[in-house]
Amino acid sequence: MPPALSQRAARTVQSEIRVMTLECEKVKGVNLAQGVCDTEVPAPVREAAKRAIDGGTNSYTRAEGLAPIRHAIAEKMRRVNGLACDPETEVIVHSGSTGAFYASCLAMLNPGDEVILFEPYYGYHLNTVVAVEAVPAFVTLRAPEWKFSGEDLERAVTPRTRAIMINTPANPSGKVFTREELEWIAAFAVKHDLLVFTDEIYEYFVYEGKHISPATLPGMRDRTITISGYSKTFSITGWRVGYTICDRKWAQAIAYFHDLIYVCAPAPLQIGVAEGIARLPESFYVGITQEYVRKRDLLCDTLKGIGLTPSVPKGAYYVLADASLLPGNSSKEKAMSLLHTTGVATVAGSAFYHGGDGENLVRFCFAKNDADLEEACRRLRGLPEKLSRITLATSTR
Numbered sequence: 330m331p332p333a334l335s336q337r338a339a340r341t342v343q344s345e346i347r348v349m350t351l352e353c354e355k356v357k358g359v360n361l362a363q364g365v366c367d368t369e370v371p372a373p374v375r376e377a378a379k380r381a382i383d384g385g386t387n388s389y390t391r392a393e394g395l396a397p398i399r400h401a402i403a404e405k406m407r408r409v410n411g412l413a414c415d416p417e418t419e420v421i422v423h424s425g426s427t428g429a430f431y432a433s434c435l436a437m438l439n440p441g442d443e444v445i446l447f448e449p450y451y452g453y454h455l456n457t458v459v460a461v462e463a464v465p466a467f468v469t470l471r472a473p474e475w476k477f478s479g480e481d482l483e484r485a486v487t488p489r490t491r492a493i494m495i496n497t498p499a500n501p502s503g504k505v506f507t508r509e510e511l512e513w514i515a516a517f518a519v520k521h522d523l524l525v526f527t528d529e530i531y532e533y534f535v536y537e538g539k540h541i542s543p544a545t546l547p548g549m550r551d552r553t554i555t556i557s558g559y560s561k562t563f564s565i566t567g568w569r570v571g572y573t574i575c576d577r578k579w580a581q582a583i584a585y586f587h588d589l590i591y592v593c594a595p596a597p598l599q600i601g602v603a604e605g606i607a608r609l610p611e612s613f614y615v616g617i618t619q620e621y622v623r624k625r626d627l628l629c630d631t632l633k634g635i636g637l638t639p640s641v642p643k644g645a646y647y648v649l650a651d652a653s654l655l656p657g658n659s660s661k662e663k664a665m666s667l668l669h670t671t672g673v674a675t676v677a678g679s680a681f682y683h684g685g686d687g688e689n690l691v692r693f694c695f696a697k698n699d700a701d702l703e704e705a706c707r708r709l710r711g712l713p714e715k716l717s718r719i720t721l722a723t724s725t726r
C-alpha cells in the first residue's frame with residue numbers, strides 16, 4: 330500500500346477561523362474572525378522576558394516549568410481564585426493552555442472514553458478530544474442566556490462517560506457559568522464519578538457576574554483539572570505560556586506528556602509571565618475589564634444598529650450575532666457575504682456546533698486595538714445600504 334495519512338489526520342479539518350483569515354487577507358479586510366488580541370503587552374512582562382534572554386535563561390526547563398512562575402501561579406490561584414495548590418507538585422507550566430489541555434487529555438483519557446462538551450464549543454476542545462481518540466458528547470446551551478438543563482446533561486451520560494468540559498467565561502457564547510450552575514455540574518460530576526476539565530483562559534474578561542473556578546466547589550478539588558494561561562490577559566498569544574492545576578496524583582503524568590510533545594514552555598517567556606503575575610497591580614486587571622466592556626459595547630451597539638442582533642456576552646471577547654438578514658444558505662455563505670460586502674471577517678456559527686445548528690449565527694471577536702475595531706464598525710454601519718443596493722439590483726434585473 331502506498332504511504333497515506335493516518336485515519337486521525339483524515340478526521341481533522343482546517344479550522345474555519347484560518348480559512349476566514351486567509352480570505353480576509355486577500356480582500357484586505359478587518360479580521361474580527363480570529364481571537365488574537367493586538368493590544369499592548371504590559372511593560373513588566375516584556376522587560377522581564379528581555380532581561381531573562383540577556384541574562385541567559387535560554388535552555389530547557391523542567392517539564393513542569395521554572396520555580397518563579399510555578400510559585401507566582403500558585404500564589405495567584407490562592408489569592409484570586411481561592412484555590413490552594415502546591416507549586417512543587419500541583420502546578421504545571423505548559424506551552425499555552427492548548428498544550429495544557431492536550432497533555433491533560435493524553436494523560437487522563439482512554440480511546441473510546443466519552444467527554445461531554447457544551448455547545449457552542451471552542452473548536453480546539455472538540456478536536457483535542459477527537460485527536461486522543463476519545464468521543465465527544467454534546468449538551469446544547471440555549472440562547473439568549475446560554476442555559477442548559479439537568480435533564481440534557483443526564484441524557485448525555487452513558488457507561489463510557491469519563492469527563493465533562495467547562496469553559497468559563499466561554500468562547501464563543503460569552504457565558505459566565507453561575508455558582509448555581511457550577512454547583513449543579515459539581516453534584517452531577519460526583520454522582521457519575523466524572524473528571525472535570527475547566528478552561529479558564531478568559532478569567533479576567535468578565536463584564537457581568539463573577540468568575541468562579543469550578544475546582545473550588547465542594548467535592549471538586551480532586552477531580553478537576555484547571556487549565557488557564559496568559560495569552561489573553563497579557564496579549565501574548567504567540568508566547569505560548571499556560572498552565573494546569575490538578576491533584577498531585579495526576580500532575581506527573583500530565584507533565585510527562587507535556588515533556589514528550591513540547592519539552593517545556595519557552596524559558597525566558599516563563600520568567601516574563603512570572604514577573605507579570607507577581608508585579609502587576611489589581612488596577613491592571615480592572616483596566617482590562619473597563620477596556621473590554623467599552624469594546625464590547627461599541628461592537629454590540631453597532632450590530633444592533635444594523636440588524637445583526639448580538640447576544641451580548643457576559644465574558645470573554647466574542648459576540649455571536651444573528652445573521653438571518655445576510656444573503657446565503659448557510660452560516661459559511663453568510664460570513665463570506667459579510668466579508669465581501671463590508672470587508673469584515675467573522676466566523677460562521679456552524680463552526681461551533683456539531684449537528685447543523687448555528688447556521689444563522691456569525692461570531693465577531695472584539696479583541697482588537699481601537700483603530701481596527703472602529704474601522705470594522707464603520708464598515709459594518711454601511712451594511713444596510715449595501716444590502717439594499719444588492720436587493721434593488723437583483724429585483725430590477
Ligand code: PLP
Nearest residue numbers: 364425426427451500558560571
Ligand atoms: N481556550 C479558549 C477557550 C480559547 O478561546 C483560546 C484561544 O482562542 C485558547 C484556549 C488558547 O489559549 P492558549 O493561547 O493559551 O493556547
